[in-house]
Amino acid sequence: MGILQQSHGILGDLIERREEPDSLELDDIQHFLMARPPALAARYEFLTFKRSAGGRAWLAGLIDKVGTAKGVGTSILDSRWVTIGLTWNGLGALGVADAILATFPEEFRQGMAARADILGLTGANQPDRWADRLSSPNLHAIAILFARDVAERERCQQEHANYLAQCDGVEVLSALDLEAIPPFDYAHEHFGYRDRLSQPVIEGTRVEPTPGSGPPIKAGEFFLGYPDEKGPAAGMPQPETLSRNGSYVAYLKMEEHVGAFRDFLRAHGETPEQQELIAAKLMGRWRSGAPLVLAPDQDDPTLGADSQRTNDFNYAKMDPHGYGCPLGAHIRRMNPRDTAVNMNRRKMIRRGGTYGPPLPEGMPDDGVERGIAAFVGCASLVRQFEFAMNVWANDPNFHELGNERDPIFGTQDGSFDMTIPKRPIRKKIKGLPAFTTIRGGAYFFLPGIRALRYLASSVGH
Amino acid sequence: MATVATETPSIPKEIDSTKPQAMAIPKEGYFELQNGRYGPVYPRTPACYGFTIIAKIKPGREDAIRAYGKTIQGAIADLPDALATLKLHYLRWVLFDIGKDTYFMYQGIFDTDFDKYTEDAVALFTKYGVNTVFENLEGFPEDWKTNVPAFVKFVREHQRPSFLEYGEYPYVTADEIKKALKLKAAFSGMLDLMQ
Numbered sequence: 001m002g003i004l005q006q007s008h009g010i011l012g013d014l015i016e017r018r019e020e021p022d023s024l025e026l027d028d029i030q031h032f033l034m035a036r037p038p039a040l041a042a043r044y045e046f047l048t049f050k051r052s053a054g055g056r057a058w059l060a061g062l063i064d065k066v067g068t069a070k071g072v073g074t075s076i077l078d079s080r081w082v083t084i085g086l087t088w089n090g091l092g093a094l095g096v097a098d099a100i101l102a103t104f105p106e107e108f109r110q111g112m113a114a115r116a117d118i119l120g121l122t123g124a125n126q127p128d129r130w131a132d133r134l135s136s137p138n139l140h141a142i143a144i145l146f147a148r149d150v151a152e153r154e155r156c157q158q159e160h161a162n163y164l165a166q167c168d169g170v171e172v173l174s175a176l177d178l179e180a181i182p183p184f185d186y187a188h189e190h191f192g193y194r195d196r197l198s199q200p201v202i203e204g205t206r207v208e209p210t211p212g213s214g215p216p217i218k219a220g221e222f223f224l225g226y227p228d229e230k231g232p233a234a235g236m237p238q239p240e241t242l243s244r245n246g247s248y249v250a251y252l253k254m255e256e257h258v259g260a261f262r263d264f265l266r267a268h269g270e271t272p273e274q275q276e277l278i279a280a281k282l283m284g285r286w287r288s289g290a291p292l293v294l295a296p297d298q299d300d301p302t303l304g305a306d307s308q309r310t311n312d313f314n315y316a317k318m319d320p321h322g323y324g325c326p327l328g329a330h331i332r333r334m335n336p337r338d339t340a341v342n343m344n345r346r347k348m349i350r351r352g353g354t355y356g357p358p359l360p361e362g363m364p365d366d367g368v369e370r371g372i373a374a375f376v377g378c379a380s381l382v383r384q385f386e387f388a389m390n391v392w393a394n395d396p397n398f399h400e401l402g403n404e405r406d407p408i409f410g411t412q413d414g415s416f417d418m419t420i421p422k423r424p425i426r427k428k429i430k431g432l433p434a435f436t437t438i439r440g441g442a443y444f445f446l447p448g449i450r451a452l453r454y455l456a457s458s459v460g461h
Numbered sequence: 462m463a464t465v466a467t468e469t470p471s472i473p474k475e476i477d478s479t480k481p482q483a484m485a486i487p488k489e490g491y492f493e494l495q496n497g498r499y500g501p502v503y504p505r506t507p508a509c510y511g512f513t514i515i516a517k518i519k520p521g522r523e524d525a526i527r528a529y530g531k532t533i534q535g536a537i538a539d540l541p542d543a544l545a546t547l548k549l550h551y552l553r554w555v556l557f558d559i560g561k562d563t564y565f566m567y568q569g570i571f572d573t574d575f576d577k578y579t580e581d582a583v584a585l586f587t588k589y590g591v592n593t594v595f596e597n598l599e600g601f602p603e604d605w606k607t608n609v610p611a612f613v614k615f616v617r618e619h620q621r622p623s624f625l626e627y628g629e630y631p632y633v634t635a636d637e638i639k640k641a642l643k644l645k646a647a648f649s650g651m652l653d654l655m656q
Contacts, residue, residue: 106610107498118496230584234607341546342581383580383609386498391577400634 024204024219024226026070028245028448032083032144033222033349033377034069034202039081039146041153042178042353044373045160046132046442047141051169052095055140058167059084059094060456062143068449083144084452085249085444087111090140094455096242103237104445107382108248111137112441119386120394125411125438132174132253134440139173142251142444150179176253176373181358186305189354190256190370191279191408191435194289194304198311198335200347212312217347221379223247228379229344242455245448249351249375250385253440254409256372259365261435268429281420282407284331291331296324314338322421327399330408333392348384349377371436381443407432482507482631490622497576499613507628509550511570516619518563522597523556526565529594530554536589543589546581548572550635565598572634579613 031037049055067081086094088109092101107115113127113135121127127135145160147153157175164170180187187195201209203216220228224236225244237243269275276299280286286295289304293313303309316338319325325332337343356370378384392398393406396416405416412434420427447455484506486492495502503510518526536543548571555566575582586592587606595601600618602611630638 115496118498231607234604342584345580345584382498387577387580390498395577400636 024069024202024223025245025448027068028450029069029223030083030247030446030448031067031069031071031081032351032375032446033247033249034205036351037067037081037146039148040180040184041147041150043145043147043153043157044176044178045143045145046134046139046173046175047143048136048138048171048173049090049093049140049169050171052093054167054169055090055094056456056458058164058170059452061163061167063449063452063456066449066452067146081146083142083146083446085142085144085251085446086455087139087141087442087444089137091445091455093140095458096455100238100242105237105380105382107386108443108445112250112443115386119389120405120411121389121438121441122411123413124434130438130440132176132440134174134251134253134442136173139442142442153177153179176355178353178355178373181354188287189372190258190356190358191261192287193279193283193285194287196350197285197289197304197307198331200349210307210311211309212314214343217344221345221347221384222349222377224379239454242447242451244451246451247377247379247446248381248385249377249444249446250381251373251375251440251442251444252438253355253373254371255369255437255439257365257435257437258359258370260433262361264433264435281326282329282418284325284329292325292329293319294324322419323423326418326420328401328404328407328418330406333398333406334388334409336392346384346387347378348388351375351377369439371439377446408435411438412436476632478630478633480631481627481629483625483627484508486622486624486626488622488624497574499576499579499610500617502574502576503622505574505632506623506626507631508623508626509570509572509628509632509634510574511568511623511626512575512616512620513623514565514567514616514619515621516565516598516600518556518565519597519599523563526556526594526597529591532590544585546578546585548578548635565594572636575616580609583609583612 026034047058049058062082062084065082066084071081088101088104088111091104092098101109112119113130116122116125116127133139143160145153145156147156164172181190189195198213200221201207201213201216202222203218205216207216209216218228219226220233224246225233225240227233265275265278268278276286280292280299285291286299286301286304288299288301289310290300291303291310291313293315294300294309295303296319313319314337315325315332322329322332335343340346352372352374354371355373356368359365359368359370376385376388393410396403396405398404401417401419403415403417404419405412407418410416412432414431414433416432418429418432420429486504486506489501490503491501492504503512547569550570550572551568552570553566553568555568557564557566583592583605586595592605595605595615598619601615602608605612605615
């Protein structure tokens, strides 16, 4: 919650000073990757445009409800925010000309389902098994409706349904309801791990990165049209009206097998302390959030919750052999810090939330689907998101481990291991079960507001 | 949807690195098509990973290209770990004639699948001036610095896969070799101390 309060004040300041040419156009950038609105509930609606004129009309009617980075920063908090994203097929379905469609990057044109092998989404995670019709070529758009609470979300859903009924040829392929699970005073997911402890700060937002998070990252790593960590903006889709201030997001719906996870902890730890340690070794942090590098033997919830300390560590200097945080643990894979090069080109902004009812401690798994629906935002899916999946999460030879994938998030089929470095002899768990299953995914483009108006008009179509 | 093996190529689970091995490779350069982010991935062999790029040079550029021998020698002398990202075992750069044309061959043997570290390699080449060697080759994309896919396309178009690879100590990575050498040195030191 601290960062949210920070961003309200600072974004408010920033609105006044817009004299620099590369300063962020906060009234044109959708809020989604800039800041988290204070929403405890959301609904994702996955849409198809059966008629392009209908799709454009739907879009035209919603643009004024789309949350901008400027809007989220003010002290007037609307209770609703809308975010709109489009697949490459969706751009075409809106009538965008082929010559323009061809200027989008290859991986976005192919879509996530076609790139599943590259991402390591095989076996139980492959697109043939996805739900919600996410692998369909007719998936054209996502409308994210944020709401302060569940009651407000249900009101938004009804309002959108009424609106769609008036729109000619726009249909809902599927939808997903999200809500935070208790306890509500900090962000966490169904396995119980505290979340959102490490996030990049965008240069120009004047938010101070927490210690250990590295320097602010150039806006062009996340938003098209701005200089990135390598230099001036280049190779954007055309025309500039369409691409400027836009971003790409990779969507992943990940079911969490809470019963299997808790069984595993009990199988590998006799006492609650031992079970917490195993949970920590898989993730790289205790469930309280405390990083193993700083708290290798005992949990430290105060450390976990302290944003000034919880991210202030590295690997090459502080834990080169992985005695604290195993080399293949989730957070060490998703952010190798000082053990990898060009890290400022590998940053991503994560968003998302939990879906499904919580499973109370001690209860056997009830078979109800629960998990995380996540977005990974960046300016280049192939260089940022796909790299993380292909090289870090699902490469069995990451860190030359030989036969290991990300224990929480990787595609596990019971044949991969997990090494926990230990003196004198390391511990090797053979045949990790799958704690998660990817139930769907897609690549979306989040256009700027001007770009949304362009798409809603008939120009370039 | 292709039903290929679910794993990216990695070392076979049981190998004996003390016994030399040779591997014959199909014409395409791989046994089973596995896609990396930028195209097909070539398998790890007893000689680890590698590529052989062969490209015609722009006329009159032979001396400029040869001069890079000294450039790289100097760069590594100043900073031995300059190319650490590429996980190189060996590099060989060769110039040869076919008829009236001169060709450049860039052969590298390394421990990482090229597809994985393409962007890091491009960043490294820019940093140490290796990029400008490539600019002497015909067909090399002018916008390669901002257009990584174009750079990759050039490399793939000019790469010729091996059909036979041999490794005296198969699959062993450069890091493992260096570790083994350090261990050997530590043991000798220890034996001396025990005299």
